[in-house]
Amino acid sequence: MPGFRQGNRRADRDTFDRPKSKPQQRPRQKQPERKQPTESQPQPQTPSQDADSPIDFSTPIPLSLQQLLLDVFKTALLTQSKPTQSSIPATDGAADSEEPAPLDIKSLIQTIKSHLYQRDFDAAFTDADSDLLRAYALRWSASRALGYAGIFKGVLGWMRNGDESSVKPLCKMEEISNTRVVCLGGGAGAEIVALAGVWRDLGLDGIDMDSLSKSTAEVSLSDAKIESGEGEDQINDAEKTTTEVETQSQSSSRSLSVAAVDIADWSSVVERLSKTIISNDVPFPLTSRHKPPLLARSEALDVSFRRADLLALGEQELKDVVLGETAQESSSLLVTLMFTLNELFSTSMPKATGFLLRLTEILSPGAILLVVDSPGSYSSVKLGKNKEGEAQERKYPMKFLLDHALTSVAGGKWERVYTQDSKWWRREAARLRYEVGEGAGLEDMRFQLHIYQRI
Incomplete structure (x- = not known):
């Protein structure tokens, strides 16, 4: 199908080398900004472009x-996806229990x-x-x-x-x-x-994300502690709090x-x-x-x-x-x-x-x-x-x-x-x-x- 290929393609092609020649019928962009392996730090922002901005991009979503x-x-x-019943042979029910x-x-x-x-x-x-x-x-x-x-x-x-x-x-x-x-x-x-x-x-x-983050932090235990049962009450209490937070529906x-x-x-x-x-x-x-x-x-x-x-x-x-x-x-x-x-x-x-x-x-x-x-x-x-x-x-x-x-x-x-x-x-x-x-x-x-x- 000729024409435009939508869906976030251009940046993906920066992850591997591309041929030097370019098809004439499909002009491509100049990309002097392609990230090199030695580039490990973000470039400094231009203060003049962000100083008067009405939008705050400084706060990420919680980890x-x-x-x-x-x-x-x-x-x-x-x-x-699991295969449909009509597409698989009957083998004593083995196919139904098989994990995808x-x-x-x-x-x-x-x-x-x-x-x-x-x-x-x-x-x-x-x-x-x-x-x-x-x-x-x-x-x-x-x-x-x-x-x-x-x-x-x-x-x-x-x-x-x-x-x-x-x-x-x-x-x-x-x-x-x-x-x-x-x-x-x-x-x-x-x-x-x-x-x-x-x-x-x-x-x-x-x-309420504050309550949710708090309850999540409370269950941040090591795998060893969880497997040994140590901190079981702490986990259960935190999960109860999390469930309450999840099920509430505020007017806002x-x-x-x-x-x-x-x-x-x-x-x-x-x-x-x-x-x-x-x-x-x-x-x-x-x-x-x-x-x-x-x-x-x-x-x-x-x-x-x-x-x-x-x-x-x-x-x-x-x-x-x-x-x-x-x-x-x-x-x-x-x-x-x-x-x-x-x-x-x-x-x-x-x-x-x-x-x-x-x-x-x-x-x-x-x-x-x-x-x-x-x-x-x-x-x-x-x-x-x-x-x-x-x-x-x-x-x-x-x-x-x-x-x-x-x-x-x-x-x-x-x-x-x-x-x-x-x-x-x-x-x-x-x-x-x-x-x-x-x-x-x-x-x-x-x-x-x-x-x-x-x-």
């Missing part, structure tokens, strides 16, 4: 909650990297089977979910509370009952899991609607993750004795997936994707393009600009647009031919193309809330556990970040 996000991915995606086997992560990741190295995006994503897509999500989406959680916490916290600066949300989340987040190119699941974690961390699910709770859109068929991945978020099957961090879901209130989360090529959507189709069938006038709306927009510009600059303009007309004042991409992303545009008849190309920074489309071409219908050319999220490598197979570890994330509000 125990980060671990729970990782466990959601592992529980949802690592184990293969885990994915062969090492082999699947090697296959994905091979496809990406050859730039065979159809094989890697569009035509990939469920196992390949699940392996991709386990390898790349889990890390991104932790990095995205910090971003979403800052943005949703600002949307909820506002601040004393001149830039404020036009419709505070405290004044409405529903928030809709549309993740364009977000089929791989990182945005969905991150949003659920932040929803819980901000207390919008009616959960809000509902979250997440719509993911992607060109590949990520429906199986999205379904598995969304079910696991509200499932008791995920072991709770620090002890496996108690198993509360990530979101205890299942009615607080609604997740949907739609397979579509963003650049091919007409105005009405895009409107249906963004607003949904049951959009509420009182809903706050956040639209995200996470490691996706530069792919749109690289595929077709005119089509990508037209897409942003259609999006502008669809969104009501107060809507927020969040763009995350690789730092230093560039897209090429053909400017005609030189004297020798060869096609001339010129590269433009994605940040420039975005800002030009929204603040110039769109006629002042957007206000820039925040911009940062290079930011870091760095994992707590020594304190987080993520054992899903060889070749699937956690990684730091470097990115550029831009936030606009429809006015």
